[in-house]
Amino acid sequence: MSKNNQVIIFDTTLRDGEQSPGASMTRDEKLRIAKQLEKMRVDVIEAGFAIASPGDFESVKAIAEAVTESTVCSLSRALDADIDRAGEALKNAASGRIHTFIATSPIHMKYKLQMEPDQVVEQAVYAVKRAHNLISDVEFSLEDASRSDLDFMCRIIEKVIDAGARTINIPDTVGYAIPEEFGYTIGQLLQRIPNADKAIFSVHCHNDLGLAVANSLAAVTAGARQVECTINGLGERAGNASLEEIVMAIRTRKDRLNLETGIDTTQIVPASRLVSSVTGFPVQPNKAIVGANAFAHESGIHQDGVLKHRETYEIMTAQDVGWNTNRMVMGKHSGRNAFRSRLVELGTTFKSDLELNNAFARFKELADKKHEIFDEDLIALVSDTQAADAYEKYKLSSLNVTSQTGEVPVAQVSLVVDGNEHKAQSEGGGPVDAALKAIEKIVNSESSLELYSVNAITSGTDSQGEVTVRLEKAGRIVNGVGADTDIIIASAKAYVHALNLMDANIQKAHPQV
Numbered sequence: 001m002s003k004n005n006q007v008i009i010f011d012t013t014l015r016d017g018e019q020s021p022g023a024s025m026t027r028d029e030k031l032r033i034a035k036q037l038e039k040m041r042v043d044v045i046e047a048g049f050a051i052a053s054p055g056d057f058e059s060v061k062a063i064a065e066a067v068t069e070s071t072v073c074s075l076s077r078a079l080d081a082d083i084d085r086a087g088e089a090l091k092n093a094a095s096g097r098i099h100t101f102i103a104t105s106p107i108h109m110k111y112k113l114q115m116e117p118d119q120v121v122e123q124a125v126y127a128v129k130r131a132h133n134l135i136s137d138v139e140f141s142l143e144d145a146s147r148s149d150l151d152f153m154c155r156i157i158e159k160v161i162d163a164g165a166r167t168i169n170i171p172d173t174v175g176y177a178i179p180e181e182f183g184y185t186i187g188q189l190l191q192r193i194p195n196a197d198k199a200i201f202s203v204h205c206h207n208d209l210g211l212a213v214a215n216s217l218a219a220v221t222a223g224a225r226q227v228e229c230t231i232n233g234l235g236e237r238a239g240n241a242s243l244e245e246i247v248m249a250i251r252t253r254k255d256r257l258n259l260e261t262g263i264d265t266t267q268i269v270p271a272s273r274l275v276s277s278v279t280g281f282p283v284q285p286n287k288a289i290v291g292a293n294a295f296a297h298e299s300g301i302h303q304d305g306v307l308k309h310r311e312t313y314e315i316m317t318a319q320d321v322g323w324n325t326n327r328m329v330m331g332k333h334s335g336r337n338a339f340r341s342r343l344v345e346l347g348t349t350f351k352s353d354l355e356l357n358n359a360f361a362r363f364k365e366l367a368d369k370k371h372e373i374f375d376e377d378l379i380a381l382v383s384d385t386q387a388a389d390a391y392e393k394y395k396l397s398s399l400n401v402t403s404q405t406g407e408v409p410v411a412q413v414s415l416v417v418d419g420n421e422h423k424a425q426s427e428g429g430g431p432v433d434a435a436l437k438a439i440e441k442i443v444n445s446e447s448s449l450e451l452y453s454v455n456a457i458t459s460g461t462d463s464q465g466e467v468t469v470r471l472e473k474a475g476r477i478v479n480g481v482g483a484d485t486d487i488i489i490a491s492a493k494a495y496v497h498a499l500n501l502m503d504a505n506i507q508k509a510h511p512q513v
Ligand SMILES: CC(=O)SCCNC(=O)CCNC(=O)[C@H](O)C(C)(C)COP(=O)(O)OP(=O)(O)OC[C@H]1O[C@@H](n2cnc3c(N)ncnc32)[C@H](O)[C@@H]1OP(=O)(O)O
Pocket: 016, 019, 049, 051, 052, 053, 076, 077, 078, 079, 101, 102, 103, 112, 113, 114, 143, 173, 236
């Protein structure tokens, strides 16, 4: 059985990960990733498949020469040329490993290798011996192990251990295994093979059924002590078991698994970002640990819980895996507590519950129109609300603008003045001009427009526009602001705000007016 509770993390992003169609990496890109993996304290880095191409040979060689803290490994078929090429690439490694493999399932032996099982055993033993002559650290993999016969696996494994293999890898090459069965297989191999205690048993799971991590965990529970995995779960077809999920599951459920890894988990997110930017494979937002939403909360009930006690909805901290912080995302599912708390952080205070409730109601209206509400939106929304709450002779009740190619824009506005509803219609040079002229028809303010400016508060076509309108009348100047996802409504709001400010000014100066 296992020697201790330490699980060796073998990263194969640079080999199996690179087998993802479209994920080819240059030598320098691989080197950058390898340095990050070393920084993260990965135990073994599979740097490539030295015989695959001159470029891959150079990558393995360069990584073997640059990395000193992790073992550097090259894959090779059970063939002389592959093994020798791997040995050559690794000759300057501080700690190198040759990883040789051959398929052991009936389907692979018969159709792909076109070899009899006895020939496969013979070639495996020969390959391990040849590799062992070049380097002491030899790993042997039984390709397609999860579809191989258990007795046959026991036979070949016993022989390759005798030949010098010190790591025996059991791959679920086609992602066919299910956890209980896979764990059982590992347990049986460890029990039945007489010299099993001379090697570390490893697993290498693919994600064709979405079970790669679950199968890997079942295997370590049964006694495997190396897991082969990749950053972001990159890899052939549906990918490999994801390193970040394996490592964080072992860490987070230490209570149950009683295992550990040597990984510096704070380097996980930087590694994920690097792999994503080098390969051009984006990380899905809901990806465990490294997805943008992995530590983000948008629902009011969750936000309230996290604000009161983080562990109500978080089983890890964002900082533990390399994020700066968790995130409260303001959106249509958010609640008052998160809304108030974010605004307090942004330096806003509410004088009363009524003020909070008014701002919150406007926030919900905005959230129905806009996917994500940013801090800038909140600030604009609160100043808009506070302005509206201050003094309001005029209130915009509704605005309807028709604007078509080749037609003169027409605006119909409904304005409440001192509690009474007034309606007006106007044409204009553009929809904004028409809207402001319609308002003027009702108010007849006799003020002149000194400035009209529009700002997109955030990026994106669903951004709120913030409009500033400066009016001048008899030497008095006021600046009205209005924000809305509809720029014409934002303009009307800003104009009405300016009219209210002008009116409040006049009231202060001449209370009898
Ligand atoms: C499960 C895995 O991920 S295995 C790794 C898969 N990764 C890769 O294949 C990426 C790199 N591969 C390559 O660059 C090329 O396939 C090479 C350089 C390795 C080989 O190229 P070629 O010599 O042109 O062979 P080709 O790829 O067409 O066919 C593979 C040959 O290897 C044989 N083979 C496959 N696996 C093994 C093995 N483990 N041991 C010995 N021979 C093997 C096949 O039977 C086939 O033999 P054949 O040519 O006598 O029919």
